[in-house]
Amino acid sequence: xxxxxxxxxxxxxxxxxxxxxxxxxxxxxxxxxxxxxxxxxxxxxxxxxxxxxxxxxxxxxxxxxxxxxxxxxxxxxxxxxxxxxxxxxxxxxxxxxxxxxxx
Numbered sequence: 493x494x495x496x497x498x499x500x501x502x503x504x505x506x507x508x509x510x511x512x513x514x515x516x517x518x519x520x521x522x523x524x525x526x527x528x529x530x531x532x533x534x535x536x537x538x539x540x541x542x543x544x545x546x547x548x549x550x551x552x553x554x555x556x557x558x559x560x561x562x563x564x565x566x567x568x569x570x571x572x573x574x575x576x577x578x579x580x581x582x583x584x585x586x587x588x589x590x591x592x593x594x595x
Contacts, residue, residue, distance in 0.1 A: 506542045509549035521553040531556040533593070535563030544576035551583045558586045560593065 505512045509520050524532070532555045534543050543564050550557045559580065566573040577587075 506545035507549040508542070508546040509553055521550070521555070524555070529555070531558065533558050533560060535560045537565055539564040539566035540568060540572040540576035544580055547580050547585045548583045551585060556586070557584070558588050558593075560590055561587050562589045562591075 500511065500516075503512045503516075508518060510517055532547075532550045534547055534550070534557065536543050539559070539561075543559060547557045547559055557580075566576070
């Protein structure tokens with residue numbers, strides 16, 4: 493899988509699912525749907541930007557989304573982490589830790 497993200501200089505994109513213009517899709521949602529995926533687990537950098545935008549866009553695309561909190565790190569400038577979690581929770585994104593998922 494090659495998901496093209498952030499390759500257009502004029503658009504700074506955070507989401508793995510959609511460019512920052514809100515219209516240009518990366519193809520990731522279609523790729524996952526074609527293979528029968530219904531749930532997406534997210535981990536990475538930065539929680540308050542790339543992870544949050546990807547999580548919300550994955551929900552908009554109809555996926556169940558779980559962000560693995562202890563597998564992410566935030567930049568957290570000026571309350572950006574709290575605001576990102578609020579957006580994600582409002583969108584229906586779930587939180588989990590790696591130990592919860594691994595049992």
